[in-house]
Structures are given as structure tokens and as C-alpha cells.
Amino acid sequence: MLLLVTKDGVMSTDRSLARCSFCGRHASEVKHLVAGPGAAYICDECLQLCNEILKDPAPFSPQALELASRPPVVVAAPQTTPTPDKESAPPALQHEPHRVITLEVEQKQQGMTLLLQQLCYYAQDFEIHYLWIRPPFPAGFAFVPRLIFSLHADTGAQWAGDRGGMIVARTDLGNDPEHTVYQGSARFRPLPEPEVKQLLVRAADPLGQFETPILPPWEFEVHIP
Numbered sequence: 001m002l003l004l005v006t007k008d009g010v011m012s013t014d015r016s017l018a019r020c021s022f023c024g025r026h027a028s029e030v031k032h033l034v035a036g037p038g039a040a041y042i043c044d045e046c047l048q049l050c051n052e053i054l055k056d057p058a059p060f061s062p063q064a065l066e067l068a069s070r071p072p073v074v075v076a077a078p079q080t081t082p083t084p085d086k087e088s089a090p091p092a093l094q095h096e097p098h099r100v101i102t103l104e105v106e107q108k109q110q111g112m113t114l115l116l117q118q119l120c121y122y123a124q125d126f127e128i129h130y131l132w133i134r135p136p137f138p139a140g141f142a143f144v145p146r147l148i149f150s151l152h153a154d155t156g157a158q159w160a161g162d163r164g165g166m167i168v169a170r171t172d173l174g175n176d177p178e179h180t181v182y183q184g185s186a187r188f189r190p191l192p193e194p195e196v197k198q199l200l201v202r203a204a205d206p207l208g209q210f211e212t213p214i215l216p217p218w219e220f221e222v223h224i225p
């Protein structure tokens with residue numbers, strides 16, 4: 001059975017939206033599809049390819065480069081959200097933050113806008129929720145595009161990368177054909193110490209390296225009350 005996490009963190013078994021994050025093929029087009037965190041999936045053929053890459057002693061084999069250069073798969077956000085049934089949902093799925101800090105800070109550059117919406121604190125980790133308004137990714141992008149985050153606290157603590165982040169196209173949030181709203185999150189651990197009052201949030205689009213001019217990282221100073 002395939003499990004899908006909707007934008008409200010509710011598991012559903014709707015496999016119609018499931019597609020391999022590496023090649024973009026739908027469940028009906030592959031033999032097996034393994035579900036990962038968020039809307040990430042991998043099919044049996046892409047797993048096989050990854051195995052071959054692992055066996056190749058060269059650091060950048062042609063297969064690895066081909067895989068890395070595939071365009072991102074963008075998963076459409078579900079249009080209807082099932083009502084969460086808290087009573088019957090397993091405890092692991094009750095993913096409610098115990099603290100939400102509203103950010104609502106935005107920056108524009110080169111025709112794109114990055115809007116940081118919220119910092120959400122969970123038991124073991126925290127997430128940044130963002131909207132990335134940008135020209136639409138071409139259809140058939142075969143890997144999930146991501147923003148890479150780097151966080152620096154005024155206490156000296158640092159976090160890099162993200163764990164289990166996701167991104168979905170929110171076609172319901174805009175009707176401008178030049179720009180699509182992508183909703184994403186990035187997860188970090190451990191939680192910031194209570195002494196942290198200021199967070200420097202930097203976000204980079206890895207594909208921005210190929211833009212002319214190169215897209216510099218976004219930088220936000222976030223105050224934690």
C-alpha cells in the first residue's frame with residue numbers, strides 16, 4: 001500500500017498522485033514504488049540505477065551525473081484535504097508543533113520571491129515553512145527541487161541542510177502563468193536553545209548556480225521572541 005502525506009500531514013492512500021521523485025513515472029508505470037518521507041518516492045528502476053552508482057568506484061560516474069542532472073519532479077498539492085481523524089490516527093501521525101513562530105518575511109530577486117512563513121517547533125526538531133514564488137518548473141522535472149538552508153544563531157549554534165523537507169506546487173494559490181507558488185518546508189535538529197533570540201536564515205537554490213547571473217543566497221534576520 002502506498003502512503004501519501006497531504007499538506008496537513010494527513011496520511012492518505014491516494015496513489016494517483018504518487019510518482020517516482022527520480023524519474024517522474026507514476027505508480028502505474030513502474031513495477032514497484034517505495035514511499036519515502038513527505039511526497040518522495042523511488043521506483044525499482046531508479047533504485048537499481050542507484051545501486052549501480054554505488055558500485056561504481058568513480059566519484060562522478062556518467063550514470064551519477066545523468067541522475068543528478070534530471071529536472072525536478074514537482075508533486076501537485078492535493079486539492080481536497082481529508083478531515084484529520086485525531087482519535088484513530090496513530091500517535092506518530094499527530095504531527096502538531098508545540099510552538100509556532102510567525103515570520104512572514106519576504107525577499108525578491110531575479111523574478112523570484114521567497115517568503116518565510118513560520119518556524120514550527122516539534123518535540124525533537126523544528127521546521128521552516130516557506131513559499132517560493134518563481135517561474136514554473138517545466139513539466140517532467142524528474143527530481144524534487146529544493147532550497148538548501150543554513151542557519152546561524154546569535155549563540156553560535158549552526159544548522160545546515162534539511163531533513164525530510166518537502167515541496168509542493170500550490171496552483172490553488174495563484175493564477176499567474178509566469179509564476180507558480182511552491183510551498184516547502186525544511187527540517188532541522190536539534191531544537192534551538194531557549195537563549196537563541198536571533199537567527200540568520202540563509203537559503204540557496206542549487207539550480208541558481210546555473211543562472212546568469214548566478215543567484216546569490218537569500219538572507220533573513222529572524223527574531224525569536
Ligand SMILES: [Zn+2]
Binds near residue numbers: 021024044
Ligand atoms: Zn524512477
